[in-house]
Amino acid sequence: QQQVKQSPQSLIVQKGGIPIINCAYENTAFDYFPWYQQFPGKGPALLIAIRPDVSEKKEGRFTISFNKSAKQFSLHIMDSQPGDSATYFCAALKGGSEKLVFGKGTKLTVNP
Amino acid sequence: DAGITQSPRHKVTETGTPVTLRCHQTENHRYMYWYRQDPGHGLRLIHYSYGVKDTDKGEVSDGYSVSRSKTEDFLLTLESATSSQTSVYFCAISGTGDQPQHFGDGTRLSIL
Numbered sequence: 125q126q127q128v129k130q131s132p133q134s135l136i137v138q139k140g141g142i143p144i145i146n147c148a149y150e151n152t153a154f155d156y157f158p159w160y161q162q163f164p165g166k167g168p169a170l171l172i173a174i175r176p177d178v179s180e181k182k183e184g185r186f187t188i189s190f191n192k193s194a195k196q197f198s199l200h201i202m203d204s205q206p207g208d209s210a211t212y213f214c215a216a217l218k219g220g221s222e223k224l225v226f227g228k229g230t231k232l233t234v235n236p
Numbered sequence: 237d238a239g240i241t242q243s244p245r246h247k248v249t250e251t252g253t254p255v256t257l258r259c260h261q262t263e264n265h266r267y268m269y270w271y272r273q274d275p276g277h278g279l280r281l282i283h284y285s286y287g288v289k290d291t292d293k294g295e296v297s298d299g300y301s302v303s304r305s306k307t308e309d310f311l312l313t314l315e316s317a318t319s320s321q322t323s324v325y326f327c328a329i330s331g332t333g334d335q336p337q338h339f340g341d342g343t344r345l346s347i348l
Contacts, residue, residue, distance in 0.1 A: 222334070
């Protein structure tokens with residue numbers, strides 16, 4: 125059973141567009157939701173994270189929107205650039221657990 | 237970058253041979269994790285450690301064993317490698333179980 129469902133699998137946008145990646149979860153015990161960015165040949169790198177007590181968090185051009193009642197969260201990339209082309213993973217962590225649960229990833233391509 | 241070194245970075249071996257992958261950290265973090273990454277599956281937890289000699293299983297632990305005799309080193313062993321274990325393996329570390337995990341750059345393992 126997949127605990128965190130991520131969509132879409134792949135996404136192509138033009139430079140300056142606003143790609144949106146969505147994740148949904150079932151377990152209401154999750155209380156920490158990070159996003160990771162991965163470039164080819166590299167490990168995932170923490171991009172931004174949110175806890176359920178806030179509905180939105182911004183860091184630079186990256187924004188997480190969180191809808192606790194719908195059990196969904198999403199990543200928005202403002203003014204996307206070709207350098208943002210990477211694979212993005214959402215994840216969730218249950219309070220008291222040490223194990224992150226990852227979505228299956230979204231490959232983003234930003235065309236010049 | 238978090239001080240994480242994975243070795244080797246690439247390895248090709250034959251079915252039935254033993255393989256050991258090493259993760260070395262310079263951050264003195266308590267938690268260390270081994271993941272595998274496969275297309276369409278995202279990142280899946282194999283084993284993790286919450287201290288020297290303290291380890292636990294993850295989602296896909298069959299066929300793998302781990303050891304941690306020092307804080308800085310976490311070893312992943314495939315006792316008898318199979319082709320289904322061809323994958324990219326990532327090590328991650330965190331200070332506590334609910335802190336962000338930081339990843340190494342991975343080991344690409346091919347089993348022929």
